[in-house]
Amino acid sequence: MKVFILLIMGIGLLHSVSAATHSLHYVYTATSGIPDFPEFVTVGLVNREPISYYDSIIRTETPRQDWMANNEGSDYWESQTQISNGTEQTFKANIDILKQRFNQTGGVHVVQNMYGCEWDDETGVTDGFEQYGYDGEDFILFDLKTLTWIAPKPQAVITKYKWDNDRGWIEQTKNYLTQTCIEWLKKYVDYGKSSLMRTVPPSVSLLQKTPSSPVTCHATGFYTREVIVTWKKDGQDHHEDVEMGETLHNDDGTFQKSVHLTVKPEEWKNNKYQCVVQDSGINEVFIKVLTEDEIETNWDVKDPNTTGLITAVVVTLLLVIVAAFIWKKKTRQASGGASTSSNNSAPEAQVLSQINRQFLTPALKQM
Structure with a gap:
């Protein structure tokens, strides 16, 4: 179940x-x-x-x-x-x-x-x-x-x-x-x-846990969930070895979204990879070019149990x-x-009177 x-x-x-x-x-x-x-x-x-x-x-x-x-x-x-x-x-x-x-x-x-x-x-x-x-x-x-x-x-x-x-x-x-x-x-x-109708441009970062880890394009701080995050290679949409992450809720009421690209350093250094973030809420496109200078990383962290920069947001419930x-x-x-026939019917409980729902919700019935 x-x-x-x-x-x-x-x-x-x-x-x-x-x-x-x-x-x-x-x-x-x-x-x-x-x-x-x-x-x-x-x-x-x-x-x-x-x-x-x-x-x-x-x-x-x-x-x-x-x-x-x-x-x-x-x-x-x-x-x-x-x-x-x-x-x-x-x-x-x-x-x-x-x-x-x-x-x-x-x-x-x-x-x-x-x-x-x-x-x-x-x-x-x-x-x-x-x-x-x-x-x-x-x-x-x-x-x-x-x-x-x-x-x-x-x-x-x-x-x-x-x-x-x-x-x-x-x-x-x-x-x-x-x-x-x-x-x-x-x-x-x-x-x-x-x-409900707030619009704030997203903050876009390129993140990587280790040199051999996927490169993650991380967009955060936007209010509308209809934000599209994609990777391009040499100006063309790139879908190979790309994993879409879930859209998550931040504790300040905004959203975040990540898209992971598995690519070797020599590959992205010899080709032009771009992360493209489209926010329909403000009708604007944000682009991050994959270069060594743009990557934020925690490679120097010595604790092998470190989960890196990409962590789930802890929210107050x-x-x-x-x-x-x-x-x-x-x-x-x-x-x-x-x-299908109705041979599976069973004795039904007594129907309870419904309260006047004052047009806020539809009246409900027993099954």
Whole structure:
């Protein structure tokens, strides 16, 4: 089972959208079988930056950005707390339902709901999505084009039929994803525009641990994740013996990215190698030519256990949640899974009444 701990940092996630595209996403996670850990967690994110947090231990919705706390009063946070209280009960019921559907009793199990919308402030194009996963796999996904639910698993077919037949709720979900969510996203982006839309040029360095180590082009200090780092040889794109590193989050809210080039000294001394960094946030290109003078190194370090200049950034964690699972990304096109029979259905828990969600999130249903 693909289960992992997602560390949601107070300064943001390790993934973001482009400079022109803004997103409002919510992640709800219910777990069972994990001692001393919240059974239910919610987090709201704008441009992948956490804006709100709730779990079944603190039982209070709390802001995770100053610009959220400063722009929304106590009534907002009290209503969101009530919403999360009710959603927690629904998710606890859902995890019991799915355990029955999959003929499971003990062990660790996770249900997660991810939904939200995106808005391109240059083109005006919007999009929305909603999907559920269970124990590391897709369980059911909403197709916004056909206004139907897609059931990749046989155990989800009973849920698909149930939810597809509630046309009023389908329409409500569509209106939230295409209208209400976009309205709130624009409001939140306006709240945090000074923080969310910062643009600072990256600092670019060429690093090498030892003379035989790969040469690393390291860009850091930028705010938009849409920074492209590449190597060129004699003016042409160079992909041979190049390894792309992950984009990481610095503890000051900026990002860093590295690309490693494995090349012998005699090779780069006889040819012109360049590291090219393109930052779409400021529409500028930065170039570092690979020369001996440009390389920063720690060759003189005597401790063989030294990890060198390229180290993971240690961040202060304001939030820690179970991210439930890694589920495979699906296209939002219909799949053939809905033709499976529903013999795997199980007795369902009593449907709990839903709290008025005040248009901040879509209404949730039991499976």
